Amino acid sequence: MGTRISVIALGLGLLLAGLSRDAAHARPLTGPVARIAAVCADYPDQAAAQRSHDTRDPDHDGVYCEDLPCPCLKPGQGGGPAPAHAAPSCTTPTGVQSISFSATKYPNIRRHAERAIRRGWPSVLVVNRSGADARRDRLLAAWPTRAGYDRDEYPPAAGRGRGKGLTRGSAPTGWTADVAYVPSSENRSHGSVLGLKLRRFCNGTKFRYVFY
Numbered sequence: 204m205g206t207r208i209s210v211i212a213l214g215l216g217l218l219l220a221g222l223s224r225d226a227a228h229a230r231p232l233t234g235p236v237a238r239i240a241a242v243c244a245d246y247p248d249q250a251a252a253q254r255s256h257d258t259r260d261p262d263h264d265g266v267y268c269e270d271l272p273c274p275c276l277k278p279g280q281g282g283g284p285a286p287a288h289a290a291p292s293c294t295t296p297t298g299v300q301s302i303s304f305s306a307t308k309y310p311n312i313r314r315h316a317e318r319a320i321r322r323g324w325p326s327v328l329v330v331n332r333s334g335a336d337a338r339r340d341r342l343l344a345a346w347p348t349r350a351g352y353d354r355d356e357y358p359p360a361a362g363r364g365r366g367k368g369l370t371r372g373s374a375p376t377g378w379t380a381d382v383a384y385v386p387s388s389e390n391r392s393h394g395s396v397l398g399l400k401l402r403r404f405c406n407g408t409k410f411r412y413v414f415y
Contacts, residue, residue, distance in 0.1 A: 269398035329364030353390035
């Protein structure tokens with residue numbers, strides 16, 4: 204009986220020693236903490252969004268929140284926070300700003316804008332980046348996708364601010380707009396150029412499309 208107890212005790216001792224050794228060498232079960240994706244409206248300017256790179260990048264060019272005002276950064280540029288002496292990130296000029304585009308390069312965008320204006324949509328738009336994604340998503344939910352085409356909006360989501368004829372629809376306010384199918388390459392190029400040209404302007408700035 205004593206021998207049997209000794210064998211059992213020896214076995215338990217060896218088992219506990221093995222468990223202790225494994226625990227000493229085990230790696231902690233930790234990993235990267237998942238980050239909740241932000242939206243462009245969370246950032247005051249494009250540079251701040253680019254540093255965080257946690258928002259949507261619909262054209263997959265590595266540049267985040269292209270509609271936000273400058274200061275701006277491109278992929279791989281500067282990492283730290285903006286200096287305290289940085290110039291104001293945007294301006295709100297008086298009057299209506301002309302945002303120009305090539306009629307040759309963007310013929311379908313031009314036709315759509317002109318047709319929408321004939322239908323009663325305003326030619327004078329107002330910069331409004333806040334909630335642009337929500338307005339776009341609500342509008343386009345009823346328009347199925349087509350291979351090779353994008354769904355162009357006029358007025359654009361970032362141009363449906365507080366102005367005459369721009370706040371149609373509620374939840375969210377201003378989600379309604381005219382929609383047309385436009386070749387994807389043309390629509391995405393135009394959207395990128397529009398974002399770049401509006402960067403220096405704050406929300407509330409009035410602008411219009413001009414084709415040359």
